[in-house]
Amino acid sequence: MNSNAELLKQLKIDKSHKEAPGGGPPWGRIAAIAGIVLILLAAGLGAWAFFGRRAVEVQTATAVAPASAGDAGAVLQATGYVTARRQATVSAQITGSLTEVLIEEGDRVTKGQVLARLEDNALRASLASAQANAAAAHANVTQNEAQLDQALRDATRQEALVGRGLVSKQIAEQTRTQANTFRAQLNTSRRQAQAADSQVGVAQVNLDYTVVRAPFDGVITDKAAQVGEIVSPLSAGGGFTRTGVGTIVDMDSLEIDVDVNEAYIGRVQPDMAAEAVLDAYPDWRIPAHVIAIVPAADRGKATVKVRVALEQKDGRIVPDMGVRVSFLEKRAAAHAEPPKGVMVPANAIVQRDGHDVAFVVTDEKARRRDITAAKPVNNDLRLVTAGLAAGETVITTPPDTVVDGTSVHVTQSAP
Structure with a gap:
């Protein structure tokens, strides 16, 4: 600050000096002033470049297509994963060397079918x-x-x-x-x-015991051993001993586990109608209903697990798929069309210049979008009918310092 003050003092015109003979301007003094101005300008540009490059830390969420027209009657939406209630890693009951492995990933097997044989x-x-x-x-x-x-x-x-x-x-x-x-x-x-x-x-x-058989009908999701390897029901023997031959999943036992914020768990009831949308197939609406609310909370996440049954079985549904569930006040009509637009967290919509706007992250830059937002679906989500597309990443609770073109660093991303 002292150096800047001294530079400003040098900009003052000293009237004690007379003009050069002939009435011409004092070129030496003008050159000195121009140099000081350039120095100040360079310092300002450097500061702007330094602070302009600093990325603002933000949290984001993904804009998703609404599940159905019934979303207007949805009391809550939550995300989770497809799980299998019946699956098993099949192993031999004795220790032995594999002579045959008769399965591959994706094979459908029936109860009692031979999966592998040991040296006998x-x-x-x-x-x-x-x-x-x-x-x-x-x-x-x-x-x-x-x-x-x-x-x-x-x-x-x-x-x-x-x-x-x-x-x-x-x-x-x-x-x-x-x-x-x-x-x-x-x-x-x-x-x-x-x-x-x-x-x-x-x-x-x-x-x-040297013949490994399928305990129930299902699909092989993992082949864990090869011919020549030693299989043991015990987890001993180091890396050369396998504890299982393969994993079987009963596809008829697939259901959904979702984590519901404990603040909203009161909105969910057993046998409540629901609708599921797989992340892999966003246009496919699967009717569902609540099986049970697990009577235990996750202290770390402040959530309660809810089991949801799928009312349609399909080969496209596989374990561990991401899914979004809408809990409905009443079952949506079969012919209901999904509303136009996308669903975003309510805190992703802010007011700028009297308009509803959202900021989309593109190439680590915040891009402003003027949007048209419908009435809130619930306390967490709002329907945006224009300005955003499904799959885009929006900034939640954007700070006032975020404008169009601001560099951002994503610290947390929600589904």
Whole structure:
């Protein structure tokens, strides 16, 4: 500031100096003044360039097409994602090396369909051994049954001879004891045969574990392992061990999870009519309804999760798709046409020079748009009938310093 004051002092005309002989102007003094003016002008331009290049930090949102004519009766709009209530990462129940993987992403599978096979030579050998042991046990049962049958016949004859006095009673008792011994051996051999059959069952189950089957009808969304890799139901073994073969999603179980601001959750009721619009298909209106309001709030986001059912199933709907849900006072008519224009946050519309305007971010610059705004849909959204297009990024709560052409830096972007 002192240097500028000194420069201004030098601009004053010192009347003590006389004009150059001949009445001509003092060219030296004029040149000095012109130099000072140029210095001040350069300093001003430098300051303007420095502060003009500083980007204003702003928050943005995306202008979206209205869901339907029923938006006029929408009590709330929220964004969320498509989720599957029934999905599973399928794995083998034992550790083994994959010999076959029979799935690819996008394949439709049915319950019980074979998805993969593990190396099973050792388990097949164990099954064969168990079956041989079971066969031997059953042969022993047959032998004991024959011996018992013969012993019973011998005992019957000996008792008949005792009654006629041809043999002693001791011999008849010994024959009966031998028959009872064979009966006990037969019971033991039968129990051994049952144990052997159980071992066969265990070996068969272990062998079946080498075949990975689909637990329900669905679509493969992820193939997680290849032939030659080791699969284990446990998360051990490092990067060379896979815990799953693939992921199956039941497409009939798809629904929507949306986060509703807790300040507006009172507007949502179970079984309430709704309409969903996928981000991927903005012109497709899907009728829906509220399944349930999850009785838990997210402390960090101050939201409550709401489950919404899709009333139409379609192959275009896949998990994790972005979706916008309009909660309706009543179900929109099937023939209702969507209103013209786009939906934007209410705080994106400001008054400038007596007109409704919004600022669109283009190439990191704020561009002013004169718009025509309809009545508010709710406390959060307004319908803009002219001046904006769907998909454009608008600045929410633009500060007064933002004008057409201002450099901006987006710090937060809402869907």
